[in-house]
Amino acid sequence: MAEKKPAERDALLGIGVKKAQDFVEWYSQVVLKAELADYAPVKGFMVIRPRGYAVWENIQAHFNQCIKALGVQNAYFPLLIPESFFRREAEHAQGFAPELAWIEKKEGEERVAIRPTSETIMYDSYAKWIRSYRDLPLRINQWCNVLRWEVSQTKIFLRTREFLWQEGHCVYESKEDCDREVQLMLEEYRKLCEDVLAIPVLTGYKSKAETFAGALYTTTLEALMPDGKALQLGTSHNLGQGFAKAFGIEFLGRDEEKHVPWQSSWGFSTRLIGALVMVHGDDKGLILPPRIASVKAVVVPIVFDKGREAVLAKARELAQALSKAGIACHLDDRDEYSAGWKFNEWELKGVPLRVEVGPKDVEKKQCVLVRRDTGEKAFVKETDLVQEAGRLLDAVQAGLLARAKKFRDENTVEAKSYADFQKAIEARKLVKAFFCEQEACEKKIKEETTATSRCIPFNQSGAGGKCVKCGSPAKRWAYFAKNY
Amino acid sequence: MAEKKPAERDALLGIGVKKAQDFVEWYSQVVLKAELADYAPVKGFMVIRPRGYAVWENIQAHFNQCIKALGVQNAYFPLLIPESFFRREAEHAQGFAPELAWIEKKEGEERVAIRPTSETIMYDSYAKWIRSYRDLPLRINQWCNVLRWEVSQTKIFLRTREFLWQEGHCVYESKEDCDREVQLMLEEYRKLCEDVLAIPVLTGYKSKAETFAGALYTTTLEALMPDGKALQLGTSHNLGQGFAKAFGIEFLGRDEEKHVPWQSSWGFSTRLIGALVMVHGDDKGLILPPRIASVKAVVVPIVFDKGREAVLAKARELAQALSKAGIACHLDDRDEYSAGWKFNEWELKGVPLRVEVGPKDVEKKQCVLVRRDTGEKAFVKETDLVQEAGRLLDAVQAGLLARAKKFRDENTVEAKSYADFQKAIEARKLVKAFFCEQEACEKKIKEETTATSRCIPFNQSGAGGKCVKCGSPAKRWAYFAKNY
Known part of the structure; x- marks a missing residue:
């Protein structure tokens, strides 16, 4: 190839390690080099760069549409929470105390901390706003920053202080309403993860030890990462009536009597971006599922001195055709980089589909489509471009989910004995096992294997069995794994 | 009228004071009763309720579209800023020092404060990211919360700590590029304020005393509020090269030499929501300009026992017709409130257009349209509803802007002498006067009248004159007013 600056290829800073060889280093390099995020000057914080933030904006747009259709309204509550608020719900206070960042005292006011989560400050307002059953259900969501002063090792997107x-x-008026919507939100999360982010998830209840501080019960989504650790992607809690009692939320019921309502809370975070990187990325860098990618296809003209203008004109034409058909695309017609450099760059940055067009393609009225996930190339007639691009984007979306599902299924082990259990955890598998659900038993398992129960699936078939650890009767089985 | 619960009307908590009589109290009541925001448990903070946050979301959606078309990308930088960063740009440090909220020291790290603005933390990253002229212009925006620990009286939306x-x-590579885009962003702000929010603004430079801490110059948008005070709605700064030098931002130019780039910054805040309330609201409550209202029309059926179903069916039909035509509307078919109660409620909450339909209207195949701004009623044929509603919404949008412009023009005074100047400021007017632009002179004016220069308009006709205060030569005239 007599391209303009072939030597540049060598200079490209690609990913310097293999995903399979050094997963931790690979993850950091993909996050940094795909320009999703950067380290911040304060330890444990991150800068979310435009490419990472665009993923977050796309997640927000998708999810806002879902929740608004369900009657949820967005709002914004203060960043700072008074000390006394944390104390009102005892378990909640205990759960968050070690991670609070307090503000230096000012003007003799009560001590205040940066929100680690907003239950308390929101429910203080709810107590003022809710008067009667007509005000229920009240469904409010906020998009915001939160701060938890982690002391353990932090990692961009997965565990950061902010x-x-x-x-x-x-x-809600009743436990039944609350239960139903706890499940409804978990299902919205599942759809977001599987249908949009192409990350297969397990759903179920959390064990007592893993339940949110102050909640009656917690439901969760868990995904298996390529290093064999589970990552919690979102939780949906039934908070019971504890917070309502602590914050004095009451309503006049249909029976004209005062009642204490039921509450739920549910959340996911920028951690989802980390999950995307880990699950889909490869040795060339990031792979974005088409439904969450801002740029779904990149058009790269392959130019030589001869026929240069014709190739550039064709590339523009193809890019316009894609845009017009609603396939967001980017035309990379930069003069100072070679086509090879551009291929590497857009592979690193995860664009799901590449369209190449060179002088011969112009002649033959064709172009080349390259899938980011499999690297498969296909020659496509110009007139078929839009249809073929759409079909391939769907194939990439489905392919990524199928590949991740296959990985998870192949790395899931059913353990009948504790010896098997230990061996499987050691081999970094996701382990299914009967579990007595006792906190003491889970504590022992964690001490001995570093694994914890990730979730207790909703649909349990069969009559139960014996706890894999202690042998006492177990009604349900659970998934166990090491986790993030 | 034999409506269901006519007595309820008396119970409606409308605005208890006249806008003209007690503006301060009127403002608070509108903000609270229209459910835009609420007081927070920590002094000087606010809770932005769903109705207020929806306005903010609409502003965001509109502005994101504008800036993305200009090549600006959104990102997110950390909440906490190290102490040393503030010190690097001396004027900037001095400007914000009194308002910083520091976090209690942790783990022997440097002291950190909650961001009052993000120049320093962003430019630390920029120094890492910018290498060559190919990386410029770099245009990044972030939507976030900031905190300035105000000691003066706070007021929801207008001056809050968060x-x-x-x-x-x-x-940018050059001062010229920077200058041009400083103006470009100010123009985007002007369009947002005038074309969307229906708030007429004055644009111009800030005097030295009012320039942003660390900037070369500041351009501003100022609006006159009904109480005769000016409100700054947004600023766009040319920061010069000071921050770039302080943070070590350099780029390799087209000439292969190292250069220091030029920087701009520009911002507006939730204060815009306060301006909307003040400028447009009336004794009945909030008035939202149609282009920023989530609900543009409310359909209220007027039901009696007889013909009830026909009226409800017709109301649904009209609401569907409006929605289908892209006019976001809400059908208020609640059973437990009377039509009169509903009229008051939606007037209080600022919905720009009301559609009433009763039994007689059903018979006559008509409905009644009521403009929120003027209260004008019009009988409209069913078949003309969509067209008429669209026309009236445009009329409300234009009418609000015209009314605010008229108020401003009628309350602007040109002062030839300092005596006239003092009298006009005392009478709460916006005052045009020649000004020497000396800091000492502005300080005296402020001490004697509490007014400050609000802006020095870009287009100055004429040959200048003498400073209204000190009599020394003045090249330009400025607007002065008391301000928020």
Whole structure:
């Protein structure tokens, strides 16, 4: 190839390690080099760069549409929470105390901390706003930053002291209404993860030890990462009536009597971006599922001195055809980089589909489509471009989900004995096992294997069995794994 | 009228004071009763309720579209800023020092404060990211919360310790590029304020005393509020090269030499919502300009026992017709409130257009349209509803802007002498006067009248004159007013 600057290829800073060889280093390099995020000057914080933030904006747009259709309204509550608020719900206070960042005292006011989550400050307002059953259900969500002063090792997107999230907080007349919508939101999360982000998830209840501080019960979504660790992608809690009692939320019922309502809360965070990187990325870098990618296809003209203008004109034409058909695309017609450099760059940055067009393609009225996930190339007639691009994007979307599902299924082990259990955890598998659900038993398992129960699936077939650890009767089985 | 519960009307908590009589109290009542925002448990903070946040979301959607078309990308930088960063740009440090909220020291790290604005933390990253002229212009914006620990009286939306805003931070090769885009962003702000929010603004430079801490110059948008005070709605700064030098931002130019780039920053905040309330609201409550209202029309059926179903069916039909035509509307078919109660409620909450339909209207195949701004009623044929509603919404949008412009023009005074100047300021007018632009002179004016220069318009006709205060030569005239 007599391209313009072939030597540049060598200079490209690609991913310097293999995903299979050094997963931790690979993850950091993909996040940094695909320009999703960067380290911040304060330890444990991150800068979300435009390419990472665009993913977050796309997640927000998708999810806002879902929740608004369900009657949820967005709002914004203060960043700072008074000390006394944390104390009102005892378990909640205990759960968050070690991670609070307090503000230096000012003007003799009560001590205040940066929100680690907003239950308390929101419910203080709810107590003022809710008067009667006519005000229920109240469904409010906020998109905001929260801060938890982690002391353990932090990792961009997965565990940082500050992160962005959404937290939904709803209030209902009855436990039944609350239960139903706890499940409804978990299902919205599942659809977001599987249908949009192409990340297969397990759903179920959390064990007592893993339940949110102050909740009656917690439901969760868990995904298996390529290193064999589970990652919690979102939770949806039934908070019971504890917070309502602590914050004095009451309503006049249909029976003209005062009642204490039921509450739910549910949240996911920018951690989802980390999950995307880990699950789909490969040795060339990031792979974005088409439904969450801002740029779904990149058009790269392959130019030589001869026929240069014709190729550039054709590339523009193809890019316009894609845009017009609603396939967001980017035309990379930069003069100072070679086509090879551009291929590497857009592979690194995860664009799901590449369209190449060179002088011969112009002649033959064709172009080349390259899938980011499999690297498969296909020659396509110009006139078929839009249809073929659409079909391939759907194939990439489905392919990524199928590949991740296959990985998870192949790395899931059913353990009948504790010896098998230990061996499987050691081999970094996701382990299914009967579990007595006792906190003491889970604590022992964690001490001995570092694994914890990730979720207790909703649909349990069969009559139960014996706890894999202690042998006592177990009604349900659970998934166990090491986790993030 | 034999409506269901006519007595309810008396129970409606409308605005208890006249806008003209007690503006301060009127403002608070509108904000609280229209459910835009609420007081927070920590002094000086606010809760932005769903109705207020929806306005903010609509502003965001509109503005994101504008800036993305200009090549600006959104990102997110950390909440906490190290102490040393503030010190790098001396004027900037001095400007914000009194308002910083520091976090209690942790783990022996440097002291950190909650961001009052993000120049310093963003430019630390920019220094890492910018290498060559190919990386420029760099245009990044973030939507976030900021905190400035105000000691003066706070007021919801107008001056709170925490507020939401957008801050754009751009980097350019040359002063010319920077100057041009400083103006470009100010023009985007002007369009947002005038064309969307229906708030007429004055644009111009800030005097030295009012320039942003660390900037070369500041351009501003100022609006006159009904109480005769000016409100700054947004600013767009040319930061010069000071921050770039302080943070080590350099780029390799087209000439292969190292250069220091030029920077701009620009921002507006949730204060815009306060301006909307003040400028447009009336004794009945909030008035939202149609282009920023989530609900543009409310359909209220007027039901009696007889013909009830026919009226409800017709109301549904009209609401569907409006929605289908892209006019977002709400059908208020609640059973437990009377039509009169509903009229008051939606007037209080600022919905720009009301559609009434009763039994006689059903018979006559008509409905009644009521403009929120003027209260004008019009009988409209069913078949003309969509067209008429669209026309009236345009009329409300234009009418609000015209009314605010008229108020401003009628309350602007040109002062030839300092005596006239003092009298006009005392009478709460916006005052045009020649001004020497000396800091000492502005300080005296402020001490004697509490007014400050609000802006020095870009287009100055004429040959200048003498400073209204000190009599020394003045090249330009400025607007002065008391301000928020």
